[in-house]
Amino acid sequence: MTHAVKHHPGIPLLEQYVEGTLEADVALAVAAHIDLCPHCQQLCQDLAVEQGTQLQLMKPVDTQDSEPDWQTMIDSITAEPPLANPPRQHKGPITVQFKDKTFQVPRALARLVEQQTKWTQLGSIANNKLPAGDKRHVSLLYIDKDTAIPQHTHRGLEITLILSGAIVDEQGQYGVGDILINTPDDTHTPRTLPDQDCLCLSVLSAPLKFNKGITRLLNPLQHFFY
């Protein structure tokens, strides 16, 4: 995709994603964004390098009394054969269908959209819940052109990742790869363009915990000047 992504997850979100401590459903939206965003690919690579360095510099835990039996562990591991042919999943583009339309979706959603159930349509909006989580708060949303997007009311975050088309609100326009993060008290009213429909990934998360407050998270790098 050649579209220049403008709206990114904030650094604290990316840090937790790389650490593996972010809620799975939120992490899924972040992962899908990263598939579409070369800038965040580099950022996450750098954050992983930092985590790896922390691991390398870590002081081993001092347990004089009960040292694990490392040698037994080594022996059992090296008795295993190496992976014969590393699986390299290189399928074609991953797509979803809605009526007569076909949309391409990011790699992170590949397995989930394979198991997708069915679309439920209500007026000009159709919803396809992905099998991720009991609460089923991860879904694909198809929104017809010139339509206002309904706001959910709940205590967590509402994350929207644009997969096709665009949406606009009072703040500006969001295109493919852009991520919108709304808090319960956000009042803006996103809608699709007059002449273009839109497919997005929608995640309604449980409330997240952040040490440094939520402002950095909700202030993603929106004004990149590169």
Added chain:
Amino acid sequence: MLLNSQSIQGHYGSSTLKSDAVKPMNEESTTHTRTGQWEDALSYVAVNQDKAAYAELFAYFAPRLKAFGMKMFGNEQQALEMVQDTMLNVWRKARLFDPTRGCASTWIFTIARNVRFDMLRKKQSRKDDISADDLWYDGNYPEQEDSGSHQWDTLLMAEKVAPHFERLPEAQRQVMTKVYLEEKSHQEVSDELAIPLGTVKSRIRLALDRLREALDDTRS
């Protein structure tokens, strides 16, 4: 410790393991690792299933992974389960490691993170179908062009960058100070701090990103 990483000499080019001999022995020397040592060891495991090279890697990383696991799980049993699963993946998937794309420590960290993530999913026994494979691409994205640091010189000279510079995470500020104020090369900084060269470059990029974000915020 049954194993001591200093005492095991692999079958593979043992001369490569002695590079620290010229450095004075001090407390640092136990945590100092030569750049490229673990990358080399991994490629011996990949190509020859070299058990001595693997034992070296294991002796260094297993206790550290255990410490990491204790921090994440808070109990020894799960920490050790994570170590075993991670080190098994290191053994079996060594061929997937590409030294031209990054450090061994980064690769091992990502394996441990994925193992831990999937362990937690199972423990919570939710029907969540999201797995580590969905979240973290097990391959390489297309290489980015290096944006080159020269374009940052004007950014860094801006007066209003100073307060943000002070607020950088310590590890990043330290590297930035050495590179931009003391004008040291990336390799010199890597040697001085005993961290991989890739880590120096990553910390610079992360710091520049933070500074750019901070300046952007003040603009709007």
